[in-house]
Amino acid sequence: MICCLNPDCLDPLNPNGKKLCQSCSTPLVPLLRNRFRVIRVLSDEGGFGRTYLSEDTDKLNERCVIKQLAPKFQGTWSQKKAMDLFAEEAKRLQELGEHPQIPTLIAYFEQENCLYLVQQFVHGHNLLKELQQRKAYKPGEIQAILLHLLPVLKFIHDRGVIHRDIKPENIIRRHGDGRLSLIDFGSSKQLTVKAKSKVGTSIGSHGYSPLEQIRDGKAYPASDLFGLGATCFHLLTGTSPFALWMEFGYGWVNDWRQYLRTPLSAELDFILDKLLKKDLPQRYQSADEVIQDLTPKQPLALSSAGQTSRKLPATQAPFLPARYTLLRSLVLVAAFVLLFGFKESWYQQYHQIQTTVLSKLMHFRQNSDKGNAGLGRLPNNTFKKISLASTIKGDEKSVLSVAISPDGQIIASSGDRDRIIKLWNLTTGKQIRILAGHSQRVNVVTISPDNQTLVSGSDDKTITVWNLTTGKEIRTLIGHSDSVQALAISPDGKTLVSGSDDNTIKVWNLATGRLRRTLTGHRFWVRSVAISPDGETLASGSFDKTIKIWYLSKDYPIRTLTGNTETITSVAISPDGKILASGSRDRTIKLWNLATGAKIRTLIGHAETVTSIAISPDGNTLASASRDRTIKLWNLATGETIRTLLGHADTVTSITFRPDGKTLVTGSEDSTIKIWHLSD
Template sequence: MPLLRNRFRVIRVLSDEGGFGRTYLSEDTDKLNERCVIKQLAPKFQGTWSQKKAMDLFAEEAKRLQELGEHPQIPTLLAYFEQDNCLYLVQQFINGQNLLKELQQRKTYRPGEIQAILYDLLPVLQFIHDRGVIHRDIKPENIIRNRKDGRLSLIDFGSSKQFTAKVQKKIGTSIGSHGYSPLEQLRDGKACPASDLYALGATCFHLLTGTSPFQLWMEHGYGWVNDWRQYLRNPLIPELDCLLDKLLKKDIQQRYQSADEAIKDLTPKQILALPASGQSSGKLPVTQTPLLPVKSTLFRNIVLVSTVILLFGFGETWYNQYRRVHTILLSRLSQHHNSSDKSALNITSNNIFLANTLKGHEKSVVSVSISPDGKTIASSGDAEPTIKLWNAATGEEISTYKGHSRRVNVVAISPDGKTLVSGSDDKTIKLWNLATGKEIRTLEGHSDSIQALAISLDGKTLVSGSDDNTIKVWNLATGRLIRTFTGHTFWVRSVAISPDGRTVASGSFDKTIKIWQLGKENAIRTLAGNANTITSVAFSLDGTILASASRDRTIKLWDLATGQEIRTLVGHANTITSIAFSPDGMTLASASRDRTIKLWNLATGQEIRTLVGHADTVTSVTFSPDGKALVSGSEDNTIKIWRLSGE
C-alpha cells in the first residue's frame, strides 16, 4: 500500500470491521517512523442510513480526540483526512493490550487491583465529563494498559457524545454495549456522566469476577445488578463493596452522579479543608517535611491527587490548578505540623532545595543518569530517539546524541565517566564515547525493547533487561555477550548489579524479583510477595539489602542472605517508578506517578521528606556519586536538580 497522505505507512491490520473499514498499525515517516494507529472508514453501503451514521460517528471521534487528546491517558489525534473515497483518522499508538485480553490471560483481578484501576480511570472520566463529553462505550476492550508504565488509557471515542441538557432529555438511537451500558442509555438513548460510571462499574465487576456482564444481561436483563455479589469468590472490603454497588445501581438517581463523588468514596473520609480565602501566592513549595505518620502521608497524597482532579474543569490548565492547590494543601499541613511537633523539623541534618530545572525535551523525560564527577547529566525522552547531555552546574544543554531509530528508554554512565550506554525500543544497546559523542559500538541480541541497564562498579560488566523477558550480561569493553538469563514470564523492567559485581537482581511484570549469580545460568532465588509489577530494584552500598518498588505503591526491603522481607515502606499515592540508594547507604529515594519524590530513613523505615515540584509523573531518580545532589526526570518534560547541603 502506498503512503497515505505521503506520510503514513501501513504495517499490518489490527482489526477488521467488515463492511465499514479497518484499523491498521502504521508508522509516521515524518516522525522518524513513530508508531501510530490509522482507522479507515470505507462503508460499502453507499448512500444508506448506515453509511451516514458511520460517517457521523467517525467525524465525532476525530473531534473528541482533538478536544481531549491533551490528557496523557487519551490518544492524541494526529490527522484526519479523506483519500480515495475513504475517510482516515490517525491517532497516537498506545503500546499495550486491552483489559479484556489481559483478563483472558490471567482470569481474574484481585480487589486491590480493581481499586488501582478505579484510581487510574475515575480521573480520566472526570476530565472528559468536565469538558462536556460522555464516552458511552466503556468496557474492557476500550481500556489499554500501556506496556511502558502500566498506565491505563481510554480509547474509542466513536460513540462519545457532547453532553448538554438538550442531549440528556432527548430520546434517540441507543449506542453502547449490552451488559456494560445502563438502562437509560440503551432504552432511551440518554447519556450523562452517571452512564459512564455504570459502565466503569460493570467493567470492574467483569474483571473482578471473570463473569461477563453481557452474558448476565442476556440471561437476566438488568436483574443481575441487584445481586451482583453472588458472583464474587470472596467478600470485598466494605469501601470497595459499597463503591461498586453504587456504580451498578439500575436507577440512575441512586447512582454516582459524577466521578468526583466516586473518588471521594475511594479515598479516606477526612478531607482537609482549604483556607477560607482559597487564595495562595501561586508559588510551589520545593520541599515538604512530613511530620505525620506514614499512613497519614499516604492519605495526604491521595487527597492531593483527588483534589487536583476535582479542579480539572475550572478554566485554567490543570497544571496551574495543580500548583495552586498543592501550595494550599502543603501550607495547611505545614501549619499543622509546626504547631504539633516542632522537634520533628530536624529529622535529617541535610537541607534539600531545588537548585535548577532543565528544560529542552519536547515530551516526557524517561531516564536520567549523572556522571561520577557530578558535572554531566544524561537524559532520554519520548519525543525523538535521542539522548541529551547537560551541564549539571549551569543547566545548559551540551549536546544531543542521535543514532537509535526508536525511543531511548534508559541511559547509564560508566563508573569511570568515559562511556554512556543507552537502551532503546529499536532492540539495541549503544555505547557512546562521552568525551567525543561518537558511537563506539552497537550491541544486538535482544528481540524486544531494552528497558533497563546496569553497570558494575568496576566498569567491566553491563547488564540489560528487556521486554523479551530476558536479562543479558555483556562485557562492556568488548561488547561480547557473556550470558543470557531466562526465567521471567513477562517483561523485565529493572535490573541492578551488586557492589561486588557478582550478583544481579531483576524485576518483572510477572510480579517477581529474581536473584542471579553471574557464574550460574539459573536464578538462585525468586522473591515473591508483591501484588503488582516490579518497577525498580536497587542494591544497598554493602550489598546486603535489596530494595524493590512496585505498582502496588510499596517499597520492600529484602535481606539478600535469607531472601526474607525486612520491611515495607508505604507512603506514595500512586505507582512508584524508580528508587535509588544514597552513596552513604543511609537514605533511599523513591519517585512516583503521584508527582513526588520521597526520601526514606533506611534504619527506621520512616519517611524523612517529600520533594514536590514536578507537575507530572516522576519517572527516574538518581543520586550524584558524592551524595550532594539528587537528579529527577519527569513526564512534565523537565529534569530537576535537588541540592543536599548541611544545615
C-alpha cells in the same frame, strides 16, 4: 512491507516495491497524505474500514494509529451515520487530547473516497489482554484502576462528552509507566439538550452499557460509570458481562456478588454495587461522587449496649460515607485553595490536591502505626540544607530516564517523544550533544564506571552502546523480542545486564557485545535490574510483582522475593551490598536483606506509584520518586522520612545521585530535569 488499504483484503501485507496488492490487486499506497506509512492491521471494523498501526515520517517514524472509514454502501443511512460518528470522534480527540490519558489527534483527512483519522499510538496492552494473561485482579488493583480512570471520566464529562463504550478493550496500560489510557471515542456523544431529550441510536457494548443506553439510546455520565463498574467486575471475577447479559439480560447485576472469588471490603463492595445499579437514579451520577466514596472512611460506631446488630457477609458489610474526619477537613482546605489560589489547569489542580491529601493521610497513618501522637515527631534531618539548583528543559513531552557520569560532569537523558539521548553539562545545564540512532522511544540510559561508555535501551528492542566522549555509536546489541526497559553495568565495567518486556534478562559482555546468557523466570515484563557492588549478584523487579535474586554466573535465580501487591517498578542495592530496596505501584518501598531475602521494613509515605529509587553513595540515604510529583529522602537505617521535595509538575520518572552524594538529579513527565543540591 506495504499494507493494502482495501478493508476487504484477506492478505494485506505485501513486499516493498510492489505496485498492486498481491492478494486483491488494489493499487498500493506507500504513504497516506505523503506522510503516514501503514505497517499492519490492528483491527477490522467489519467492512466499514480498518484500524492500522502506522509510522509518521514527519516525526522520525513515530508510531501512530490510523482509523479508516470506507463504507461499502454509498448514500445510505448507515454510511451517513458512520461518517457522522467518525467526524465526531475526530472532534472529540481534538478537544480532549490535552489530557495525558487520552490519545491526541494528529490528522483527519479524506483520500480516495475514504476518511482517515490519525491519532497518538499508546504503547501497551489493553486490560482484556492483561486479564487473559493473569486471569483475575485483586481488590486493591481494582481500587487503583478506579482511582486512575475516574479523573479521566470527570475530565470528559465536564466537557460534555459521554464515552458510551467503557470496557477492558478500550483501556490501555502504557508500557512506560503503567498509566491507564482511555481510547476509542468513536461512540462518544456530545451531551446536549437535543441528545438528552431525543431517543437516539443504540451504541455501546452489551453487558458493559446500561439499560438506558442500549434500549433508549440515551447516555449520561452515569452511563459511563456503569461501564466502568462492569469493567471492574469483569477484571475482578474473570466473568464476562457480555456472556451474563446474553443469558440473564440485566438480571445479573442484582446478584453480581455470587461470581466473586474472594470477599471484598465493605467500601469496595458498596462502590461496585452502586456503579452497577440497573436503574439510572440509583446509580452514581458523577465521577466526583465515586472519588469521594473511594477516600478513607470513618469507622462505624459500635452498637449501644444491649442492642444487637445483624451480621453481614464481608462483601455486604454496612457502609457510610466519611463525615467529620481528618480527610474532610483536608478536602475543604484544598477546595478553598483550589477556588482562590491556583491558576493551573483543572487537571493539575485536581492532581495536586489529591497528592497533598493522600500524602497527609499516609504520613498520619505511618506515624499512628508507630504509636506517636498527632502527626508524630519530626525525624532528625541528615541534610541541613536542600535546595533546587537548576531546572533543565529536557524533552518536548517528558523525560523518562536520567543518568550521571561517574566524574559527575555529564547528565544523560532520554525522552518519551524523541528517539534520541541528550547529554547535558551538569554544572551549567547546557546541552552538550544529541545521540541519535534508535528508531523508537529510548526508555533507559546508563553510563559505565570508567566514564567512557553510555548504553541505551529502546522500544525498538535494541540496546545501543555509545562512546560518551565523542557521541559515536559503537555497536547495537540485538536479542530481545520486545522493548528494553532496564539496564545495569557491573562495577568492573565488563558486564551489561538488560531487562525487557519480553519477560527476560540478558547478560552481555560490554566490551564485545557478545550475549553471555539469557535469564528466564519472570512471568511478566522486567522493568528494573541492579547489580551488587561485588559484581556477583543481580536483582530484578517485574510486573509479576516479584523480585528475583540471581548469581550473574548462573542461569537460574537464587530466590524469589514476594509480598508486594503490585508491580515492582525499581530496585537498588546499597553500597555495602547488604540491603536491597524495591519500589512498587502499591506506593511503598520495601527494604530486604539481600543475603537472606528477609524483609527488613516497609516505607510508607508516597500517595501514588513509586517510579524510581536510588541509594546515596555513602549508603545513608534512600531517594524515591513518585507519580505523586514528589521526591522523598529517607534514612536508610531507620526508615524515617528526612525530607519531601516539591517542584515537579507531573510524575517524577527517574532519580539518581551524583557520585559525591551532594547532588540529586530527577527527570519528570513535566519535560524537565531538576538538579538538587544536598549539604550537611
